[in-house]
Amino acid sequence: MRRKTKAKLKKGLSVVYCSLIYLFLFLPIFVIAANSFNATTTKPYLTWKGFSLMWYGKLFDNTTLLQSFGNTMAIAFASTAISVIIGTLAAVGMYKYKFKGKSVIDALLYIPVVIPEIVLGISLLTLFSNVNIPRGMITLILAHATFSIPFVVFNIRARLSGYDNSIEEASMDLGASRISTFFNITLPVLAPGIFGGGVLAFTLSIDDVIISYFTNGQTKTFPLKVMESIKSGVSPDINALSVLILLGTMAVVFITQSGILNKKDRRN
């Protein structure tokens, strides 16, 4: 009898514990979502004045905010493309070939990951001004690619650890040239790793503040814009955009997850 109540208590406690964790994780998101529907028009936009979609309407009049969001998306796509291409070639090359100094290059890959972002930001700024690249979209894209590449490499390398080199030999044995083997075999087999690395690079780019702050020049990204406006209290149109981004992200995650899961069970 006592044991039963004890077990019940245990179970009850763990339910409470889990609920608290999830509350802790999701409460801020809920607050933002709720506030984006807040009908208040007076700063600091925090008291609840009833439900309204007016901030979503206002959002589409706020051209600077929308433009900063456009910049963010453009930078994310471009830097993801660059880091995926460079990262894939680097990962495959480092997996396949033995060369002098490989371990050094290997170790150096971790530096952009562990180095404080502020140091990387300053370094990039110094570099860009020394070689005279005007700060703006270009430097933002280059900077984002810089910190994304190692993540792409790591992701693909994880995939390569279970990779059977002989499938490439089999492909050539069956008459495929090296290039055609790369596109028919290597790339598709590594695709989940490449895709995962790409998604990571994309998300890293979208919410980067510190490194962007050093390398943006006059160009505003969405996170920078939010940072800027925070001084005057977060206006609910930013909340509205955040909610839309959140929904977009969730949709992407949902689609890719179900896609990957479908594929998973037919791979070795």
Place this chain on the structure above:
Amino acid sequence: MMDKNVIVSIKNVNKIYGGENHVVKDLNLDVYEGEFLTLLGSSGCGKTTTLRMIAGFEEITSGSITVEGEDIANKEPFERNVNTVFQSYALFPHMTIYDNVAYGLKMKKTSKEEIAKRVPEMLDLVQLGGFEKRYPSQLSGGQKQRVAIARALINRPRVLLLDEPLGALDLKLRKQMQLELKRLQRRLNITFIYVTHDQEEALSMSDRIAIMNNGVLEQVDVPEKIYEEPQTQFVATFIGETNIFEGCIESINGNNVGITLESGSVTAQTDRQFECGELVILSIRPERIRYSESPVEGFNLRGKIKEQVYVGSVLKTIIVLPNGHEVRLERLAGQKIPVSGDVYVYWAPSDIKVIHSDSNNIFKALDNIVLG
């Protein structure tokens, strides 16, 4: 054998990895059109390396390989008219069985209709009809192996290279696949170069067996010859169960030689040349050894019966010689002979193989060192 065409010719081929690891040593081997040739040897002896040189995945350090009379040294793997079945199957995990098998044809730009006709045919041939839409991970080991074979065979190669294709399968499946492979090879009349370390597999499937030891080709022959007439000490001990005696040539009388062993003396018949005093290895199969309760002329080898057991239909006997050496005998089950005292071991002189001992070389080398 003489009237057959040579399809793969390996001449003085050496492979040295990294400048010092000499893995294949002066290999000479002619493979005939349509034959099933097995490269047999223990693991690490250079079989895979040899196969990979033929396929084009490994450069030849020196020597030459020709396929259908053409030197292949400068041909890329995808330009060679040989196909490989890999030990790890190496199926493309992201493609269906259909696409796996069709791959070679697609690379050769075969028409869609032709592919659609030949792939199911090929799958039927390896008894995998209806598996077209599956992915490799949805197949068992034996099925994967069949896909690998179908994928290679659909290109109608002149030569098929198989690297321990059945190595990963369990015994029962392996036996079954051995038969199927042999049947396929006969039916399609394709030259097979088959690598295995399993001597039983080699003996049961091959037209000829090439035995490798440490990168050296020891003997190439039909299975019966390999079994009955091993040319070297390695072949004698590697193939089948055998009794090995070390001895010294005592007398030579035409083809008959008298040999002194540690535990006695025996007689053998041989058509090879020996010198008196030469160290030799004697090899005799368990089923060829006899014993009697009274001495036999020409033999003086006494021992005691240690054990007699029936294994299936075979009676196995172990006789211990005075020096502790055990002699194994086998015969189709007759009566157990209750022998308590000493028995005399003998054999028909023509049943035992006399082989030059590798130790002679060591002694010669020692002589050279000692005597200058």
